[in-house]
Amino acid sequence: MELTGAKYQRNLTTWVEFILLGFSDIPELQRFLFWIFLIMYMIILLGNSLIIIVTKVDSCLQTPMYFFLRNFSTLEICYVSVTVPRLLADLCRQNRNISFLACATQMFFFLVLGATECFILTAMSYDRYVAICNPLLYPLIMNTRLCMQLAIGCWLSAVPLELGFTYLIFSQHFCGPNQLDHFFCDVPPVLKLACGNTFMIEMLLYVVAFIVATVPFMLILGSYVKIISTILKLPSATGRAKAFSTCSSHLMVVGLFFGSAILTYMRPKSSHSVGVDRLVSLFYTIVTPMFNPMIYCLRNKDVMVALKKFFTKLIVLPFTSIILKS
Template sequence: MESTGNNPPGQNQTSLVEFILLGFSDVHDFQGFLFGVFLIIYIIILLGNSLIIIITKADPSLQTPMYFFLGNFSFSEICYVSVVIPRLLRDLCRQDRSISFMACATQMYFFLILGVTECFILTAMAYDRYVAICNPLLYPLIMNSRLCLQLALGCWTSGVPVHIGFTYWIFSLPFCGHKQLNHFFCDIPPVLALVCGNTFMIEMVIYVIALIVVTIPFMLILGSYLKIILTIVKLPSASGRAKAFSTCSSHLMVVALFFGSGIVTYLRPKSSHSPRTDKFLSLFYTIVTPMFNPMIYCLRNKDVMLALKKFLLKWIVL
């Protein structure tokens, strides 16, 4: 996170009413091309995740806790990308890239809270796999519908109060006269770059929050999968081991993509921050990863693939 403590002491502080999202204005000749690429990606994300939600609700074979959480994750993905991509598409086809102070704060809040929700849902999915493989006889008793609903509710609501206060704190800081955000949405690093004075305290809070909502869930997932792997290798049959690995591999790939990009973005040293690097990483975890997630679950999970084929065949026949 870039500190702005080197701002001149005499620089005027101002009450900003809007920011300018520079986005990809430095590649002006490619605005139309980028618009087409991001629009296609957005459609793929919406269709892919919507299909997963539909088949996990409609197919009786997918009425299990694992696919209940997968449906929640797919819905959160749709919300997550919809906070960023529609605004990006709008800015790519308009000269006016201004965003109001309140709209910027709202975008940041929903982006953060939905990101935290995805972290927690992925953690709940890892716990589900842990119980299913390490305690199969107790699985129906432990992962009952009541616990699943409680876990899902906790995933969606637990980060709300923290991020309301955190977002309010950021946008209560004094901003200097410069109002150009060198980014394509209101993320933390570019907004903090416009703050007057020292931002050390809030940077420390960001690291603590990132540790709680990103690093700790990631370590819990790794711990769960360490026990899962140790259990799988002890299974007597090769087919049993293959089936157990297949139910976990898709989730592990999504975890690696999502948490890997998030940890690199928010926990890497300040010295490695630059607007170009931040934009590239942001593209990866806000657009590229959500595009691949439905593909990973469909291609790497035989149950989802079979349910998808049945669903598509049913609609083709109709």
């Protein structure tokens, strides 16, 4: 009975920090993974920064479409910066402890920025819907005031929802092992460590995921059904090709992000496995944000032209002025 009581007391111990295991199960790849993730992180920062600068300074890109793209690129930088710097630091050290407060803060910002990304992608699809389905009314509908309201709404609307959800998760009692088998504080791995019945939290997770991911995804699909049907009715083949090229990059980003996010948060708890969860999480936290600037730049002629003009001014003009002075 004494042994049982001691074991019972140990099980009731409340932890004040987690240990992020990350990729500690493959120690021989730590250095390799560090350089891979660092390169990917730098590509994300550089690519999105270039999009922000170019869409801001180029007079030809002062349209609602590029206003939302600039917001999206800013969001991508914030989104990856919530998880990747911590991941890089953990790959270089043995102590991977993270306090409850730091873990809750990371989860909150990750959830808020993920929801914001869903909303901004929805706003971008609405912009394309108005531009293609109501081109004559486009300047009136997508005016500066509406664009600002949509952007502010996208950035702020998820804050109270995710704040309350994060509070509910970390108000649970954690009395089991404190080893978090993940590389950041995501919802499914944290819930695995909670004691007691987490059924209501899991059901709430589905509700939140439905509100911030499934509903925007269905709105995007609905808008693109209308967009594609309108494009197919265009008499000019050139016009159809131009309209499709404008929308295809956005559709690719939507498919990559929503597909991986829904796969993570809408799956039943019983189907979760450590390897699959980490792989899917890597995909939507690092891989997809790395490809997004490439998709928007390489598939958008206007952005490519603006980039060429930007680099010409940045490199050629200073070089020319040096020659003239000499």
